[in-house]
Amino acid sequence: MRYIGRKVVSKLHKQKRAANLERVILQYGHGVQSLAFTYLKNRHDAEDIAQEVFLTYLQKAPSFANAQKEKSWLMTVTVNRCKSFLRDIRRSETQLPEDLSYLPKEEMDLMQAMLDMEEKYRLPLHLYYYEGYSLAEIGKLLCCPAATIGSRLARGREKLKQILGEDYYEE
Amino acid sequence: MKNNKYQNAVSHLKFSDDLYQRVMENAPEPKRPTRMLAILATAVLAMVLLVSTVMAVGFHFQNEPIKIEHTVPVETLGTVKEEITQAKMLELTISQMTEGVTVHYMELDPVIQYSYFHGMFHGWSSGYQRITEDYTFEQIEMQTADIYFDKNGRTYKTRIVYLDTEYGVVTKAKNIYQKNINGEILVDLYCPQGGHWAVYFNVETGAYRDALPQWTEDDFEGNVSTVEALKGGLMVTTLVDAEPNGYNVHYWIGSGYKEPRKLDIPREGVETIFNDTLYYQNPKGHLYIMDDNFELQLYAEYETNDMLTNGLLTVETEDGKVGVLDALTNELYVFPDIDASEVEIDEVSGMHAVRYGTDGRIALVLSQVDWDELRLELVQIGVLDLERGELRMLQIPYDLQVFGAHWLDENRLGVIYKSEDRQFFCIYEFE
Numbered sequence: 001m002r003y004i005g006r007k008v009v010s011k012l013h014k015q016k017r018a019a020n021l022e023r024v025i026l027q028y029g030h031g032v033q034s035l036a037f038t039y040l041k042n043r044h045d046a047e048d049i050a051q052e053v054f055l056t057y058l059q060k061a062p063s064f065a066n067a068q069k070e071k072s073w074l075m076t077v078t079v080n081r082c083k084s085f086l087r088d089i090r091r092s093e094t095q096l097p098e099d100l101s102y103l104p105k106e107e108m109d110l111m112q113a114m115l116d117m118e119e120k121y122r123l124p125l126h127l128y129y130y131e132g133y134s135l136a137e138i139g140k141l142l143c144c145p146a147a148t149i150g151s152r153l154a155r156g157r158e159k160l161k162q163i164l165g166e167d168y169y170e171e
Numbered sequence: 172m173k174n175n176k177y178q179n180a181v182s183h184l185k186f187s188d189d190l191y192q193r194v195m196e197n198a199p200e201p202k203r204p205t206r207m208l209a210i211l212a213t214a215v216l217a218m219v220l221l222v223s224t225v226m227a228v229g230f231h232f233q234n235e236p237i238k239i240e241h242t243v244p245v246e247t248l249g250t251v252k253e254e255i256t257q258a259k260m261l262e263l264t265i266s267q268m269t270e271g272v273t274v275h276y277m278e279l280d281p282v283i284q285y286s287y288f289h290g291m292f293h294g295w296s297s298g299y300q301r302i303t304e305d306y307t308f309e310q311i312e313m314q315t316a317d318i319y320f321d322k323n324g325r326t327y328k329t330r331i332v333y334l335d336t337e338y339g340v341v342t343k344a345k346n347i348y349q350k351n352i353n354g355e356i357l358v359d360l361y362c363p364q365g366g367h368w369a370v371y372f373n374v375e376t377g378a379y380r381d382a383l384p385q386w387t388e389d390d391f392e393g394n395v396s397t398v399e400a401l402k403g404g405l406m407v408t409t410l411v412d413a414e415p416n417g418y419n420v421h422y423w424i425g426s427g428y429k430e431p432r433k434l435d436i437p438r439e440g441v442e443t444i445f446n447d448t449l450y451y452q453n454p455k456g457h458l459y460i461m462d463d464n465f466e467l468q469l470y471a472e473y474e475t476n477d478m479l480t481n482g483l484l485t486v487e488t489e490d491g492k493v494g495v496l497d498a499l500t501n502e503l504y505v506f507p508d509i510d511a512s513e514v515e516i517d518e519v520s521g522m523h524a525v526r527y528g529t530d531g532r533i534a535l536v537l538s539q540v541d542w543d544e545l546r547l548e549l550v551q552i553g554v555l556d557l558e559r560g561e562l563r564m565l566q567i568p569y570d571l572q573v574f575g576a577h578w579l580d581e582n583r584l585g586v587i588y589k590s591e592d593r594q595f596f597c598i599y600e601f602e
Binding site for chain 2 (some may be wrong): 018021022025026030033035037043046047049050051052055058059069102103104107109110111114115125126130134137140145146151159
């Protein structure tokens with residue numbers, strides 16, 4: 001068996017880690033940031049959360065049976081990081097409104113209406129209509145019964161319809 | 172799922188391009204994972220407290236003593252700091268109250284989430300608090316512990332904590348059962364890699380053993396999502412085809428771990444286990460009960476948007492009033508002053524009865540939300556005394572929402588109230 005020096009093994013290991021992280025960020029980076037943005041309503045905070053999530057991924061180096069479980073893990077970590085972040089924010093802090101002017105008008109109106117909604121409607125809507133999770137999966141992510149998620153989806157959609165005047169989730 | 176307008180909008184959101192670079196700049200050297208089981212001494216203490224106050228669910232295990240296959244020493248990680256803060260108590264009498272009830276209010280930090288388990292109210296934000304019998308706060312900072320299990324070559328990493336961590340809240344009160352004859356309790360664990368597994372935990376030694384040692388996930392269709400005690404055995408629920416049309420499959424494993432029996436439960440509705448009995452609710456709200464032959468029998472044919480919670484179901488009665496069906500006693504409690512046509516019965520936003528306590532005195536909490544004004548229009552707490560056949564209704568200020576409630580002892584009911592920016596812990600003392 002050919003002997004490979006420690007430094008070379010270490011370097012190969014680092015390269016493998018880096019390659020894996022790159023794959024994960026390419027595959028899930030936008031999804032993690034979007035979910036964090038939906039939660040926190042601020043792009044810079046969302047980017048910070050995403051950095052923490054992938055740093056955790058790198059540190060813990062978890063193994064997964066399949067891609068679905070890997071994604072589920074990342075989403076769960078993101079949700080919990082966002083919750084911790086919101087708990088740490090002082091109530092006296094005020095957030096500047098997010099600048100979405102670069103989006104086409106229709107998309108900007110929709111996104112703004114979403115950000116103005118309560119979290120309990122905003123998050124299930126995002127997870128269902130953007131990530132494509134089922135009610136049961138959203139329930140697990142948000143620690144809520146699936147029936148409650150269904151109810152919140154219906155109400156959230158109804159509220160958006162009232163604000164925007166049409167059904168923006170039509171496919 | 173086909174593209175919808177929201178998907179397009181989100182896909183156009185701009186974030187920084189340097190995420191990978193930022194992560195790598197901050198990345199430490201990886202740690203070698205340790206393969207030992209460890210648990211906090213305080214978690215063991217909390218488990219002991221839980222066992223002494225947990226609801227009786229009639230859980231019986233097999234007749235022969237179970238052999239513990241391996242014992243793992245209990246280790247303590249980190250330190251537990253305790254500080255005691257005296258809370259400011261306000262004495263307040265509400266004029267609408269029924270005679271013979273005194274109300275004490277204590278204002279709480281509004282950012283801390285409180286709920287009841289393990290014999291008292293607990294709250295957590297960045298730390299961990301406990302409201303004691305003397306109405307003081309104990310501030311405890313808990314470290315978390317990683318617990319590794321080997322399961323046919325795969326490692327499940329879990330944490331038993333009472334805080335939200337990046338792995339989620341691992342144990343919930345409903346998934347922890349009364350200890351069996353060997354002094355163990357069944358603990359349903361959430362695994363961050365996905366799915367659930369279950370162990371028997373010995374509160375005295377801290378030892379864990381697999382609750383399903385003969386089975387792997389390959390023996391079940393789908394991924395295991397929960398393991399619960401039912402009819403002297405275990406019910407394993409799996410999730411098949413996570414997206415977009417995921418559905419649950421249920422198995423029952425009896426004493427002695429014989430062949431898992433697939434349960435015939437329709438996919439469309441919701442099932443729940445209460446008092447060691449499985450109930451199934453179809454989308455219309457009709458309630459079914461599983462008999463000893465594992466067949467579903469129609470139990471109540473009310474059409475309702477409420478969901479069975481701790482054996483209680485809120486319904487509209489035949490004469491148009493709001494009623495609460497109690498699966499524990501097979502009784503229907505009717506509220507004669509509440510017209511069902513004027514309220515919304517719904518688990519999320521409307522009238523919804525919740526049981527706190529399993530003895531003869533039940534506190535029924537009914538809340539109603541005014542969706543036009545987006546505030547709580549009416550909150551009522553009913554104290555139901557089954558021995559005397561009395562239902563005493565207490566009126567609460569309408570700008571407060573009930574967030575949790577539990578009997579502290581035979582005569583005192585603790586309730587958490589919230590408004591938009593304030594939070595109170597309220598104790599009702601009944602004569």
